[in-house]
Amino acid sequence: MDLQCYHLEAVETALFGFVGHVVYPEGEIVLPLTLGSQDLKKTVMNSFTVVDSPSSFNIILGRPAMNELRAVVSTYHQKIKFPVGARVGEFRGDQPSSRKCYVEAVWVDQIKTKRKGKKASMDEVGGRVVEKGEVHFVAKEEQEMIEVEPGQQIWVARDLSASTRELTWISPLMSEHQLNILLGSHPVKQKKRHFGPEKDKVTDEQVKELLNAGHIWEIQFLTWLSNVVLVPKSTEKSRMCVDFRDLNKACPKDHHPLPKID
Structure with missing residues (x-):
């Protein structure tokens, strides 16, 4: 602020909760x-x-x-x-500045619960460093419900442009899922398993169906790698699942799991 003519008076009282930890004033x-x-x-x-x-x-x-x-x-x-x-x-x-300040406070709460005595940066959430522009939060009162397909509704920000509202998929620039990994966890890459010619054939067929439907796609340079598992169904067919046990061990446990939603 270029305040050469002003001088700071000494203060001995610490501030608590300003950015999630103790701050000693200048x-x-x-x-x-x-x-x-x-x-x-x-x-x-x-x-x-x-x-x-x-x-x-x-x-x-x-x-x-x-x-x-x-x-x-x-x-x-x-x-x-x-x-x-x-x-x-x-x-x-203005709303953008208010939203930015609110997101900052949310980051502090998340980091404070994850720190547990370990040093963590302000922008380290879920085991990876995120840019401040990656996080998008819209308060409930700033949202409205729109119908994207017959019988399918979704909450969106009120200030979205008309072209964005017509999107049939969510761009990663708007919202992106990230794994909530515990700090200090190391990625696990499982070795490839073979289940025999018959089960491998069933697995290949189901993978091709998911690829053709656009639900999955091939990626390179994996950090986490889990094998698929075939589970027998009552119709004598098999359901393909994924062995996420290693990944689940590296994620914090939910203290309030979902009830029986069926």
Whole structure:
């Protein structure tokens, strides 16, 4: 901010929960805070606690600043209103910035539960480092339900363009599944199993059906590799499954599993 003429006052009190862990401030500084625009603006002197920690927030206004401004906050309208003489000033927020800050808080909660005493970066989620642009979150009140096919509905963001709404599949740029792997887990590649000519023939046929239907596709340079398993059905045919035991061991257990959904 190029504030050479200002000096930080020493602070010994630590902050808790700012970005998911203890933060020791660099100091405190008193700066003029101005809200509003043009002739409808108000300036007050406000004390700020300076911290050296990555966050989506530039500043956080506390209750003392709100009281000094005599401000009224509406999270629904994303506005702050305050008196300026006999008139009312206004400060507007925007949904992209609010969503970014909310996602930042969600990351912190996820990392805090995964850390358990281990050092982890702010952007390390599910065992891999993700770019901040990869995560897309839309609050429930910003969604609406549309019908993509007869009898099939889905929740989407209200601000989606018309061309995006007409998509019959979800682009990875919009939403992408990722494995929730425990930190420190190493990928396992199972050795190829042979089940005999008859079972191998059944496996090849079912794989070809999935390929032709577009449900699966071939990839190279695998990190996890699991064999298929044929399970006999009551119709004397076989159902092809996948042996995910090694992968399941590397994933955290769900404390609230689904009930019997049948």
